[in-house]
Amino acid sequence: MDTRFGLERCITLPGDFPLAGGGVLPELDIAYETYGTLNANATNAILVCHALTGDQYVASSHPTTGKAGWWTRLVGPGKPVDPEHWFVICANVLGGCMGSTGPSSVDPRDGLPFGMRFPVITVPDMVAAQVRLLDHLGIGTLAAVIGGSMGGMQALTLAVYHPTRVKKVVAIAAAARHSAQNIAFHEVGRQAIMADPMWAGGAYAADKPPAAGLAVARMAAHITYLSEEGLTEKFGRRLQDRDAVSFGFDADFQVESYLRHQGLSFVERFDANSYLYITRAMDYFDLAQAHDGSLARAFAATQSRFCLVSFTSDWLYPTAESRRIVRALNAAGAPVSFVELESPFGHDAFLLDAPEMNRVINGFLTA
Structure with missing residues (x-):
């Protein structure tokens, strides 16, 4: 496999892609970047999931803005997610606008942009698309999935909906459901x-x-x-x-x-x-809803180890939300580590210089 840093790809997966809301997409485009080399046994893959306004350019220059990748503080040579050791994948989510199928995509059935004809999607739909990508890449089980904010929601969803597909889960500044606020x-x-x-x-x-x-x-x-x-x-x-x-x-x-x-x-x-x-997909997010409102029951089948990180000044996804997930994982008997880090920078702290967070993630991945 090509080992160039930040290799950009886009694939089209034919065939119907059913959605949780009842809609069906006639095919699926997934735009993604990879960093590093997949080993012979396909055991060193890490999926990085982006937040609401992110994209696949996690550690390489954005083609529109020219700015550096949005998580170069975590992903890159000498960082906790080092492509010298890991095969790193980051995909533009379903519904996005950087190459993956979304409302600005052309509907192959009539050659016109979907616009508001695009079916409503959910976070589990986004994760199902990523699982299709993993299948395409020949990756049965991820060494880890890492995400902050909506990326953390995807990481948790992968462990719940596809319990055999990931060994370690890092969810940062995330929640198991979207609050009324x-x-x-x-x-x-x-x-x-x-x-x-x-x-x-x-x-x-x-x-x-x-x-x-x-x-x-x-x-x-x-x-x-x-x-x-x-x-x-x-x-x-x-x-x-x-x-x-x-x-x-x-x-x-x-x-x-x-x-x-x-x-x-x-x-x-x-x-x-x-x-x-x-x-809208984030608003519908509630991991416990399909399990009679029990978050512990949602995690009952998980086979992953978990690491949760929150920040003291994050009022969008406050520490109480992470603690709720930790309690549910404890009740489900799942191994979990949790740390609340001091930061004055609010929810965006996970994207900024956070050496303590990097140390936590590095220790969790290498343990």
């Missing part, structure tokens, strides 16, 4: 997109997206990824390129300018309809 924030974002006249019922042209609505959705969501302490430390009430307030509605404060930049840059690399579908 999480759903509420997502709904604000979706309504911002759908209220943009350019959305056109989801039938917008690729070069005329609902940019304003998507930017506002990103701004609102980005606040939830941070913390009051982090925002205060980084921005406080400092003004942006001026000595006094304007008494208008320009970006007087640095934090306003920062959020506007986040919104505008996001529009360059993400599809509005994908945002609608992926946030």
Whole structure:
């Protein structure tokens, strides 16, 4: 197998792909990147699952923005997930907009973009697509699956829905279900997109997206990824390129300018309809629902070892959510390690410089 760092691929898997909501896709495209070499016994594979606004470019430059991969602090030479030792896979999720089948994809049945005709998807559907990819790659059992936020949801789902496919699970800043507060924030974002006249019922042209609505959705969501302490430390009430307030509605404060930049840059690399579908999939996420509301029962058949990591200032997926998962794993008799790490950076702490997290993950993978 080619050992170049960051080898980009896209495959089309023919045949119907049934979805949890009752829809069926006529075929499945999966865009993914690999790092390292799969060994002869296919026992050194690690699947890295991305969060809501991530993609397959976990440790290599993004083709649109030119920025470095989103988790180069964890994945790369000399890092805990080192391609010299592991065969690392990261796939764009089902419903995404970086090559995997999603609402911007062309429906092979009529040659037109799916748009809002795309069927509603779930996190288990995303994981089922990744299992199809593993089958294609000849990987029966993963050495580990690692993910933060929605990536952590996928990692937990893999252990529950496909218990023989993974030995170790690392779920960071994650939860076993989406809370009412999480759903509420997502709904604000979706309504911002759908209220943009350019959305056109989801039938917008690729070069005329609902940019304003998507930017506002990103701004609102980005606040939830941070913390009051982090925002205060980084921005406080400092003004942006001026000595006094304007008494208008320009970006007087640095934090306003920062959020506007986040919104505008996001529009360059993400599809509005994908945002609608992926946030909806996260809202539907509830591992215990299919098991009479018992999370312990959901984990009853798992064959994996677990490592959960949370952060003190994460109010989007607070430590209480991780503790709930730990209690359920304990009740199911599954081996689990858990650590809450100090950080002022909120939910996004797992993407930033987190040496303690790296040490925890390295120790778990090599134990």
